[in-house]
Amino acid sequence: MATKNTSERFDTVDWDEIAANAPDGNGTSTRAYLAALGLLAVLFVYDLVVASGEATFAAVGVSYDVPLFHWVLAFSLLSFAFLGLLPLVRNRGHASANFAGIVVATGAMLAVIIYDGIYLANAVPTFSAIGWNYDVTGLDYLFGFSLLVFAFYAALPLYQNPRMTSYYWSEFRKNRPAMVSLVFLAFIFGVGIVGPLFINYPEAEFFRKYQPPVFATVSMNFVLECVGQQANGVCHGTWDYPLGTTNQGRDILTMIIYGMQISAKIAFVTTLIAIGVGTAVGTISAYAGGLVDEVLMRYVDIMQSFPTLILYLLILYIFGADLTLFILLLGFFSWSGTARYVRSNALAKSQEEYIKAVQLSGASLYRIIRRHIIPNTASSIVTDLTLLIPAFLLAEAQLAFLGLGDSEIASWGVLISVGRNDLSFAPWITLAPGIVLFFTILAFAFIGDAALDALDPEAQAEAES
Amino acid sequence: MTERPLLSVRNLKKHYPITQGILSRQVGAARAVDGISFDIAEGETLGLVGESGCGKSTAATSIIRLEEPTSGEVIFNGRDSAAVSADATNDVTKFDDAQLKAFRRDAQMIFQDPSSSLDPRMTVGSSVAELLEVHGMSDKQRRRDIVQNLLEDVGLSASDYDRYPHEFSGGQKQRIALARALVLNPDLIVADEPVSALDVSIRAEILSLINDLQEKYGLSMLFISHDMSVVQDVCDRVAVMYLGEIVEIGDTEEIFTNPQHPYTEALLSAVPRPDPRRKRQDIELKGIVPSPTNPPSGCRFHTRCHRVIQPDEWDLEQSEWRSLLNFRDGVVEESLDVETTREMLRTGPADEDVDVADARLRAELREEYDLPETLSDQQAERTLSESLDHLVEGEYGEAQELLAEAFVTPCEQEEPAYADHGGGHRSKCLLTNDQASLQSAPSLKND
Known part of the structure; x- marks a missing residue:
């Protein structure tokens, strides 16, 4: 073995030694994971079907009924241990920063969840111990996890490959509307994520209802108490309520900021689910081919013809409107288009010679998909994203407008529907969130266009020719 | 080593x-x-x-x-x-x-x-x-x-x-x-x-x-x-492939100076040579590689071979024999479309003299397959004219039967075995089956 690494050459590598030192294959751990998952699933089904009326382990004399939270937690911990911790420990020293980062961060989050759910038993706000009165909900954890994924697998890679990033950036920057859109969206999501942590949800102040936005006016007939100037029976807006108030006297600007967080949650969580499942199904389908491909794609056909709206209405009547349910439903029923899109792209890519070359290197199927197929279909995934997210946001707004949304939350759709009856004299209640929604969706359209050009120069060349 | x-x-x-079909039946x-x-x-x-x-x-x-x-x-x-x-x-x-x-x-x-x-x-x-x-x-x-x-x-x-x-x-x-x-x-x-x-x-x-x-x-x-x-x-060594088979293999020097398969010969004739005094033997392979779904019988190269073997009953020039076989294949596989050719030739009014039109058609068909006006073997010429008559009359079946029966090459009936030329040089051609050199083979009479 060469002692000085800089002089080591490929023809002096002792492969037998490397083979002897190489870690064992992860086949056994994958099998253990699948077995554990299977056991969990069997128990869960048993709980639902057989022991539906009584405690889960009543048959063995333990009167412990597993709540849904514990099921989810067990599944999360299992996945974390086998997919995160175990590979990280096995490859210690060689694991990528992305993987190590997400495993550590997810571990920290899981610890908080366990603290919150089991130690505090959801009785007091999560961070009350440090004097911060913010209670984290289940959806917040999901949101947090999707933000982690975004940070470690979208933002960090851009930082790690500065040359690639600067190339994309210079391409992207050529599109001015897209730049404006990017700033706008960064603002929307930034304020949306941070704002609600520090700004309290606006109180209903009945006497201050229908305050007009600053520089606007409303007839005193509709206002009980005008905060700003009154003249000639008209109430002027003030900076106290820059965008006016609702029929309950809530500040619209603050509500829009809360709405931003809900939009961000919908955008991140739903997309994470849709893209995750869609990419997995699409690449597996493309790469496995044959019967697997056939079964998966026919399932996609079934899902695309499945009336998600009716399922949502059904769930709405059984469990009541709930944003978490809505997001999960949307995520798990909207990956079919992505799967098909990714599959066709991956099929095209898998015929390339570099994929053959990687196959020839002896790389595993997982590696080929993870390291070569997915990065090379990333441009189409990103463009697909910019179409998916606006569709999700609009879907939520539409359902909320129809009164089918979660009326407890301050989403833009809910706010729009609140102002519906007062359109004649207080249009700002509907207009303000409507305009923000409109520009958000427009921004995604511009960004999608620019991203396609920047990430996939070939597509641009084709479009121009 | x-x-x-x-x-x-x-x-x-x-x-x-x-x-084919839903059940992916192999056809x-x-x-x-x-x-x-x-x-x-x-x-x-x-x-x-x-x-x-x-x-x-x-x-x-x-x-x-x-x-x-x-x-x-x-x-x-x-x-x-x-x-x-x-x-x-x-x-x-x-x-x-x-x-x-x-x-x-x-x-x-x-x-x-x-x-x-x-x-x-x-x-x-x-x-x-x-x-x-x-x-x-x-x-x-x-x-x-x-x-x-x-x-x-x-x-x-x-x-x-x-x-x-x-x-x-x-x-x-x-x-x-x-x-x-x-x-x-x-x-x-x-x-x-x-x-x-x-x-x-x-x-x-x-x-x-x-x-x-x-x-x-x-x-x-x-x-x-x-x-x-x-x-x-x-x-160091070369293997020549044709339609899924190796037709010749041997040391590079040996293959380049002394090719023992007509296909190798044809490939080599396409190599540009820097010596202007050396006459280039230009062998043009007509047509495309046949489909590997249904490869030709016997020697797979016989459909394009310039040295395709003439049976003893004929005494034709080699190029004529090649053209004749191409013509036969065209008729038998019905890739030869007499009616279209007739339409193409009809330039004047429709009531032109039928005999003149037919004569022109015959000449055109011969030209299409590089057949001379009369073949060097009279017996062969008679068979060819007869089949042309059938074609012009629109009697495809008769023409196919006649040609398929009259013009048959051993190359399509018998699959050649590898012949060893020494030093690991082997080729797969009927002409060299008995270890004879391709160059001394009698078949290539005149080119």
């Missing part, structure tokens, strides 16, 4: 099933590679030449098991694998996953198109280093050192490690591809037309680089090409 060749391919077949097979056998000794370069579509690339991917061969054996006696255990199989086609992964260290491949053989989203360094990583080298810095050294070996600089494929020229990319093929220190490299996508000016550089590296590291090589002049430069 050991007595055992590094690679022995025995009767390798790769058939692509052609399926046939494209026999892309149909029973090829050859050996490659340690340090030797074997050229595999042939037209596009003859199965060269399929042979390569089947040997290296990028595709599963249908049948046959690929015996690989690598430097390492021979030592591993005597009882384990050394037949590549029967390797299990672990053996196959070990085999990947011993045999690598270079692809034709350098622009698509490197992942555009990876730096070229990590593309090369990935092979080391896949085979268990987990030390990142060590991988980087090895690859940087190797990049310098193939004529690039160590700093190119962090650049992306689109920043390189085609020739540079092919150097990187070469580095990737070399990085695991293999015994065998399969090069699938490694220079045919490159500029002529760069070809020589890459070829000499391949030659240098091969000598330095004692590599064996399967070099696939359709370019005879490249093969002449690079290869």
Whole structure:
């Protein structure tokens, strides 16, 4: 073995030694994971079907009924241990920063969840111990996890490959509307994520209802108490309520900021689910081919013809409107288009010679998909994203407008529907969130266009020719 | 050189099933590679030449098991694998996953198109280093050192490690591809037309680089090409493929000076020769390679062979015999469309003299197949005229019957066996079946 690494050459590598030192294959751990998952699933089904009326382990004399939270937690911990911790420990020293980062961060989050759910038993706000009165909900954890994924697998890679990033950036920057859109969206999501942590949800102040936005006016007939100037029976807006108030006297600007967080949650969580499942199904389908491909794609056909709206209405009547349910439903029923899109792209890519070359290197199927197929279909995934997210946001707004949304939350759709009856004299209640929604969706359209050009120069060349 | 060749391919077949219907019922097979056998000794370069579509690339991917061969054996006696255990199989086609992964260290491949053989989203360094990583080298810095050294070996600089494929020229990319093929220190490299996508000016550089590296590291090589002049430069031995079969194999020198198969002869006649005094024997192969789904009977080359054998009953000039067979095939396979030709010839009004029109049609049909006005053999001429009469009258069946019965070559009835010409030079042609040299064969009377 060469002692000085800089002089080591490929023809002096002792492969037998490397083979002897190489870690064992992860086949056994994958099998253990699948077995554990299977056991969990069997128990869960048993709980639902057989022991539906009584405690889960009543048959063995333990009167412990597993709540849904514990099921989810067990599944999360299992996945974390086998997919995160175990590979990280096995490859210690060689694991990528992305993987190590997400495993550590997810571990920290899981610890908080366990603290919150089991130690505090959801009785007091999560961070009350440090004097911060913010209670984290289940959806917040999901949101947090999707933000982690975004940070470690979208933002960090851009930082790690500065040359690639600067190339994309210079391409992207050529599109001015897209730049404006990017700033706008960064603002929307930034304020949306941070704002609600520090700004309290606006109180209903009945006497201050229908305050007009600053520089606007409303007839005193509709206002009980005008905060700003009154003249000639008209109430002027003030900076106290820059965008006016609702029929309950809530500040619209603050509500829009809360709405931003809900939009961000919908955008991140739903997309994470849709893209995750869609990419997995699409690449597996493309790469496995044959019967697997056939079964998966026919399932996609079934899902695309499945009336998600009716399922949502059904769930709405059984469990009541709930944003978490809505997001999960949307995520798990909207990956079919992505799967098909990714599959066709991956099929095209898998015929390339570099994929053959990687196959020839002896790389595993997982590696080929993870390291070569997915990065090379990333441009189409990103463009697909910019179409998916606006569709999700609009879907939520539409359902909320129809009164089918979660009326407890301050989403833009809910706010729009609140102002519906007062359109004649207080249009700002509907207009303000409507305009923000409109520009958000427009921004995604511009960004999608620019991203396609920047990430996939070939597509641009084709479009121009 | 050991007595055992590094690679022995025995009767390798790769058939692509052609399926139909919902149940994917197999209705046939494209026999892309149909029973090829050859050996490659340690340090030797074997050229595999042939037209596009003859199965060269399929042979390569089947040997290296990028595709599963249908049948046959690929015996690989690598430097390492021979030592591993005597009882384990050394037949590549029967390797299990672990053996196959070990085999990947011993045999690598270079692809034709350098622009698509490197992942555009990876730096070229990590593309090369990935092979080391896949085979268990987990030390990142060590991988980087090895690859940087190797990049310098193939004529690039160590700093190119962090650049992306689109920043390189085609020739540079092919150097990187070469580095990737070399990085695991293999015994065998399969090069699938490694220079045919490159500029002529760069070809020589890459070829000499391949030659240098091969000598330095004692590599064996399967070099696939359709370019005879490249093969002449690079290869120690040459195998000529036609329609899934090897028709001739032998030492390069021997093949180039003394070809023993008409197909090789035709390929060689296309090589430009720098000597203007040497008369070039220009052999033009007409038509395309027949479909491998339904290869011709007997000798597969008989449909295009310029030396196709005349039975004793005829005494035609060779070119006439070739044209006559083409004409026969045209009629029998109904690719000859008399009515269209008639329509094309009809320039004047429709009430033209029928006899004159028919005569013109006959002349046109002869011309289409390069048949002279009268054949040199009178008996043959009579049969031909008769069949033309039938055709002009629209009696296809009669014409087909007549031609198929009268003009038959032994080449389509009998499959030739390999004839040995000494020194490992073998060819598969009826003319050389009795070890006679092709050049002295009586068939080529006049050209």
